[in-house]
Amino acid sequence: MPVASIQGLAYNALESQARKVAVDVPAEVLWELYTIVGDGPYVQVKADDRYVHGSDASVEWAEPRVVVYPSSPEEVRAVVGWAARHGLPVTPRGAGTGLSGGAVPSGGVLLVLTRLNRILEIDPLNRLARVEPGVVNLELSEAAEPFGLFYAPDPSSQPACTIGGNLAENSGGPKCLAYGVTSNHTRWLRVVLSDGSEVSLSAAPDPLGYDLVGLFVGSEAPLGWPSRPRSALSRSLRPSGP
Ligand SMILES: Cc1cc2nc3c(=O)[nH]c(=O)nc-3n(C[C@H](O)[C@H](O)[C@H](O)COP(=O)(O)OP(=O)(O)OC[C@H]3O[C@@H](n4cnc5c(N)ncnc54)[C@H](O)[C@@H]3O)c2cc1C
Incomplete structure (x- = not known):
């Protein structure tokens, strides 16, 4: 049997199995x-x-x-x-x-979390952006470009992937060789915990020495869900004007 037919049968079996599962x-x-x-x-x-x-x-x-x-x-x-x-x-x-x-x-x-897709603030002076987690990675750099800034972590999926996903996976791309990965650009997080409560975490040194932002970034989110990260922007290497 041709491979395409076998794949088709497997797909149909999976699909009909999925359709039979009742919501409980x-x-x-x-x-x-x-x-x-x-x-x-x-x-x-x-x-x-x-x-x-x-x-x-x-x-x-x-x-x-x-x-x-x-x-x-x-x-x-x-x-x-x-x-x-x-x-x-x-x-x-x-x-x-x-x-x-x-x-x-x-x-x-x-x-x-893709409906939480608002860029809440770009602060060019301090090179910070406050965003919701469903913001698409590339859209953050596009929004920062008029200020001569960009968001450095650039996974090659950046036209689609979200800042929330980047945080959970500690994502990076080619620019990270020079600028570092997501954890190097995360300054502040508001995280929803598994009971529905919310905490604010800063990447500034914790009085007790804990790196709580570091605990969340790259955790694949077993601990909580960033609701409003604040990320550092980098200075653009490209001239943004003529
Ligand atoms: C073609 C292609 C190229 C890629 N290139 C790269 C690359 O160059 N570098 C790289 O690092 N990765 C790369 N990836 C992997 C992927 O794009 C990244 O891991 C990306 O960060 C995932 O983002 P997402 O929004 O798609 O997250 P999802 O796939 O939806 O989720 C990824 C993880 O994040 C968690 N998550 C999502 N949103 C939130 C949230 N708001 N709060 C808490 N947890 C959340 C999910 O539970 C899951 O554990 C690539 C993938 C593809 C398909």
């Missing part, structure tokens, strides 16, 4: 979620939707029970608190370009 989150529990993020496309429980959210750019696949798209840090906190109350594990997801399977859900709730 009780309706009243789901209803609480709708009251947090609204109805419409922001809570997805249909088999097809759960199926397509089961993979990232790795070879792993696992289906979430619920897919949620919050739009603000407040909604993130409320969704994570809701999941904690009902004993559901939460897996955050950015653009799904990760190669290590970090965004592949472990059942439970897939928390997609």
Whole structure:
């Protein structure tokens, strides 16, 4: 049998298996979620939707029970608190370009953070940007360019990957040979913890000597979900004008 046919059969088997899985989150529990993020496309429980959210750019696949798209840090906190109350594990997801399977859900709730995509502030004087975690990496550099600045960590997935994903994976690219990776550019984090509470962490030396920002950056997010990172910008090597 040709390879393409075998792949087709395997795909069909996987797909029909996925379609048979019933959502086992009780309706009243789901209803609480709708009251947090609204109805419409922001809570997805249909088999097809759960199926397509089961993979990232790795070879792993696992289906979430619920897919949620919050739009603000407040909604993130409320969704994570809701999941904690009902004993559901939460897996955050950015653009799904990760190669290590970090965004592949472990059942439970897939928390997609791409709607939190606002660049809140660019401070050219101090070369800092305050962003939401769903901001696409390249868009941050584009926004900084008029100030003669750019965001140095440049994974080759930068037209798609998000700052939140970069933080969890401590990502970098060619510019990192000169400027360092994501951890070298993270100055401050607001992190939602697994009970729905939120903490602020600074990369400035902790009085007790702990590097709490370093603990989160590169952790693949088992500890919490950055809701508003503040990142350092680098001076552009390219002239930004004529
Ligand atoms: C073509 C291609 C080229 C690539 N090139 C590079 C490269 O040059 N350098 C490099 O380092 N990587 C590279 N990668 C890997 C990948 O793009 C990076 O790891 C990227 O940082 C993932 O970002 P994402 O938004 O896609 O995250 P996702 O894949 O969605 O998630 C990655 C991890 O981050 C977690 N996560 C996502 N958002 C948040 C959040 N807000 N809070 C907490 N945790 C979160 C997820 O749970 C998961 O563990 C490449 C991938 C592809 C497909």
